[in-house]
Amino acid sequence: xxxxxxxxxIQGFNKVYQNLMKQIDSAILKxxxxxxxxxxxxxxxxxxxxxxxxLIQQLSIDRSYMSRMxxxxxxHGLIEKTQSQTDNRIRYIRLTQLGQKEINRLSDVQSNHxxxxxxxxxxxxxxxxxxxxxxxxxxxxxxxxxxxxxxFTQSDIEYVISRHKTLYYAERHLSGTFSxxxxxxxxxxxxxxxxxSDILKILECNGVPAGSIAIAKVNSETAQLRFxxxxxxxRQRGYGNRLMDMALDFCREKGYKKVFLLTITAQVVARHxxxxxxxxxxxxxxxxxxxxxxxxxxxxxxx
Numbered sequence: 001x002x003x004x005x006x007x008x009x010i011q012g013f014n015k016v017y018q019n020l021m022k023q024i025d026s027a028i029l030k031x032x033x034x035x036x037x038x039x040x041x042x043x044x045x046x047x048x049x050x051x052x053x054x055l056i057q058q059l060s061i062d063r064s065y066m067s068r069m070x071x072x073x074x075x076h077g078l079i080e081k082t083q084s085q086t087d088n089r090i091r092y093i094r095l096t097q098l099g100q101k102e103i104n105r106l107s108d109v110q111s112n113h114x115x116x117x118x119x120x121x122x123x124x125x126x127x128x129x130x131x132x133x134x135x136x137x138x139x140x141x142x143x144x145x146x147x148x149x150x151x152f153t154q155s156d157i158e159y160v161i162s163r164h165k166t167l168y169y170a171e172r173h174l175s176g177t178f179s180x181x182x183x184x185x186x187x188x189x190x191x192x193x194x195x196x197s198d199i200l201k202i203l204e205c206n207g208v209p210a211g212s213i214a215i216a217k218v219n220s221e222t223a224q225l226r227f228x229x230x231x232x233x234x235r236q237r238g239y240g241n242r243l244m245d246m247a248l249d250f251c252r253e254k255g256y257k258k259v260f261l262l263t264i265t266a267q268v269v270a271r272h273x274x275x276x277x278x279x280x281x282x283x284x285x286x287x288x289x290x291x292x293x294x295x296x297x298x299x300x301x302x303x
Contacts, residue, residue: 212229
C-alpha cells in the first residue's frame, strides 16, 4: 500500500502533468476551436456510421451542447449528413474534405507545441522523460483496459480508412495522393474479401477500435500483409506483436509459403516489428508523390 509520501509524489506529478496539458491545450484554443470541439471532430473522423447519439455516449457530452457543435460544424462545411438507407430517423455524420484538413491542421498545432515543450530539455532528458511517460501509460493502461481482437464488420471499414489517413498525416505528413490510395486499396480488399483466404482483424480497447491488421491472398502460395496499424496509446504494449503473430499463424494455417508487405522507411517502430518476426527488406523505391523524401519498401518472409 502506498505511503502518504508516495501519494504526495503522485499528486505532485499530476499537478505538473496538468500544467503541461494546459500548455498544449492552449495551442488548440488559439485555433478558434474548443477542446471539446477538437475531440468531437476527431471522433467523427474515427467512426463509421457516426451519429450524434454515438458522439454523446462516447464523449459524455450534453445533448444540447452536441447539437450546437454539430450545427456549427455543418455551417462551416466541416461535416456532411447522410440519411440511413434502413432507418429514415437516422442521419449519419461524416467529415468533409475541409473537415479532414482541419483535423490535420489541429494535429500539426498540437505536435508542434509538444515539440517546443520537449525541446527545452537536452536530448538525453527528452529520451528519459519520454520513456518514463510511456512506462506510466502502459502500466496503468494494462492494469485497467479490456482488450479484445475480433474479426472486422462492415462498420469497421471507415475506421480503417480514416485512421490510416489521419495517423499517416499526423505522424508522417503523407499527401492527399496517399489518402486516395488508402480509399482504393481498402475498398478493393473488402470487395474481394474471402474468409477462406483473407482476414481483417480489429484490436479493441474498452470496446473501441484501436488497431487493425489484414492478410490478403495474392495467389495459392503468396499473401500480402496489409493495414497494420495501432492507435498511439496502444503502441509498445505488445499488441503489435500479438496482431502480427495472429496474422502469420493464419498464413501458415492456409498454406501460404511467402508473405510480403509494403511500408515506408519512416515507419521505424513498425519496421522493427517486421524484422523481429523474420521479415527482411527486399527492395525500395521513391514515393515522392506521397510526400517529400518518402521511400516505400517491400519486406518479405518465407514461412
